[in-house]
Amino acid sequence: MKNGHAIETKNLTKKFGAFTALDSLNLKIENGAIHGLLGPNGAGKTTAIKILCGLLKPSGGEAHIFGNKVPDRSILPQIGYMPQETALYTELSVHHNLSLYGELYGMSRSAIAQREQELLQFIALEKWRNEPVSNLSGGMKHRVSLACSMIHEPKLLFLDEPTVGVDPELRASFWEYFDKLKATGITIVLTTHYMDEAQHCDKIGLLRQGRLIAGARRRRLRA
Amino acid sequence: MNIRRAFSVTKRIVRGLRNDRRTVGLMFIAPIIAMCVFGLAFSGDVEDVHVVVVNQDEGAQAPGYPITVSIAEKIISNFDKDVLKVDYVDDVDEGVRRVEDGGAYGVIVFPEHFTSDIFSKIQNPTLPGGTTIQVRLDKSNVNVANAVAQAVSDAMLKTIEEQGFEVPISVDAEDAIYGKGAKFMDFFVPGIMAFVVFMLTTLLTLISFVGERTSGNLERLQATPLRESEIVIGYAIAFSIIGMLQTVVLLTIGVLAFNIMIVGNIFLAFLVIALLAIVSLSLGILLSSLAKREAQAIQFFPIIVLPTFLLAGIFWPVEAIPSWLRPLSYAIPPSYAVDATRSVMLRGWGIGGIWVDIVALFGFAVAFLGLAMWSLRRGRA
Helix, strand or coil: CCCCEEEEEEEEEEEECCEEEEEEEEEEEECCCEEEEECCCCCCHHHHHHHHCCCCCCCEEEEEECCEECCCHHHHHHEEEECCCCCCCCCCEHHHHHHHHHHHCCCCHHHHHHHHHHHHHHCCCHHHCCCEHHHCCHHHHHHHHHHHCCCCCCCEEEECCCCCCCCHHHHHHHHHHHHHHHHCCCEEEEEECCHHHHHHCCEEEEEECCEEEEEEECCCCCC | CCHHHHHHHHHHHHHHHHCCHHHHHHHHHHHHHHHHHHHHHCCCCCCCEEEEEEECCCCEECCCCCCEECHHHHHHHCCCCCCEEEEECCCHHHHHHHHHCCCCCEEEEECCCHHHHHHHHHHCCCCCCCEEEEEEEECCCHHHHHHHHHHHHHHHHHHHHHHCCCCCEEEECCCCCECCCCCHHHHHHHHHHHHHHHHHHHHHHHHHHHHHHHCCHHHHHHCCCCCHHHHHHHHHHHHHHHHHHHHHHHHHHHHHHHCCCCCCCHHHHHHHHHHHHHHHHHHHHHHHCCCCCHHHHHCCHHHHHHHHHHHCCCCCCHHHCCCCCHHHHHHCCHHHHHHHHHHHHHHCCCHHHHHHHHHHHHHHHHHHHHHHHHHHHHCCC
16 A cells, blocks of 8 residues: 555546546545545546546556556455445335445345444434335435445445535535544545535545646635 | 355345336236237248158049049149148158158158049949048147148149049048147247247346446446456346246146147256346347437337247248248247247257257357446446
8 A cells, every 4th residue: 555545546547539538637645534526517527436446447547546556356345436326226125225235245144234234323214224215315315325335344435426416404414424434534535516515525626627627635614 | 256246136136126016017917918919819821831742642544534643743733832842752751750850840641542542432432431641740830730731631622623523532630740739829838938038038137227327326336346247147047037937927827728738848948948038138238238228228129029029930930931031030049949949848859859949049148148248348448
């Protein structure tokens, strides 16, 4: 592991045909903090996260996670990914969604049960454990989606627009979750296009047209 | 490849179905409706059927005429050339062997004294016994068998009319080589079984996979240690089980409601259906990469359903399809499954008889599974 950097990209480039989604992106993300990737739609935030999660191959440059060049399957158990879409099996219960992902990470049944208990408590949906996801409200689905990406206790968590389409109250509680997660030593990388959310991040990077146009360390403001 | 992770995918699909009654309904009600509706309503024209003629008729001189004629020859020349494609062999055993090997659908035998018996009967109608054309058929395809028997008796009636004599010549088609006593449903069930499993598996996987893509689930799965091969294998396990359950339902109804006959090893038929289900779900996954939304996926339906319906040999045998279209029949996997299930259930053939079909289906399965995995991996490019 390179001295404290969870993520490092060098000239990371991604082209889709003639369209350049990422243009020589250079990022350095330290361990153990909340990092915000800020920018308008089409700025390349999602593309960057997908490359880091191994879902897309870069067209140029390289990216490292915990010192390993991506894509690298061996780092997958250490990272969690919450896609922009809710990405849940709506016909399955909350419990079965969580246990599916637990199984895919090779967790034992007892480990899944214990972790599920913790997560349901964390997202305050214990009563909904056996309810099909289709019966849940949008905000609840969002919370389940977050829980699914954390079932295996990842060290690095990618959240792609976790607060889009979420009401202000839930947004506030999401940020409480993120703070609690950070307290456990997890590194969080999230994308957002709400400027006001940037204030919650320890560090922000501003993306525009596939380039990092500004990076700043923010002093955290607490209400 | 981790089989436990593949099983997790399987379990996910099965659990999802428990809460999705509509899809389960489609899986099990649609095949039943299809079978009943088509079974009761459908029957088509048959053409280009290969038959073997064994003409032992020595001919005879007609009373009052010095020339030797053969009534058998006249009947053969009256065969409807659109229906029957005739090959000649010298002895009955060889003809029967031809049918047993699947090279022809029937043997038509004219006995040695065919013409002379007719003439004796004309002169002395009180003579005992009749003159009989023996037709030994492969009734595993009832439509075809009936068409052959029909063509032979039509030719016979036409000849009698031309010659202007009144003699009872009978066509004896009772002694079938395969499928003795088979009815249309006996022949139809194996075909419709393969058809519904192919159609439903392809369409359900297609829709289910478009859903995996649009919901973001596929990306979430691909960010876990789950491999593309495990996703495809997980689907394969789930859908081959579902395919076999559908088969059980259809066979149960076939036996209870339509009293269909099953002479062969039914487990061989299950194997064929499971292989076909694997081919179908791979095709569904492949097509899903071409559809961005579920509505687009629906546009593939006619492409999948129509050729199968017309070309796979469900209603009429592949040999009866115009020769320029026939290569298409051999290019679509259900053709092999229809042929194999029918051969097993009605002819009682074992693996030795259907190995060509099994090899073809296995080849399709391996190729399509590989392509499906490739299409998923390509998403990461």
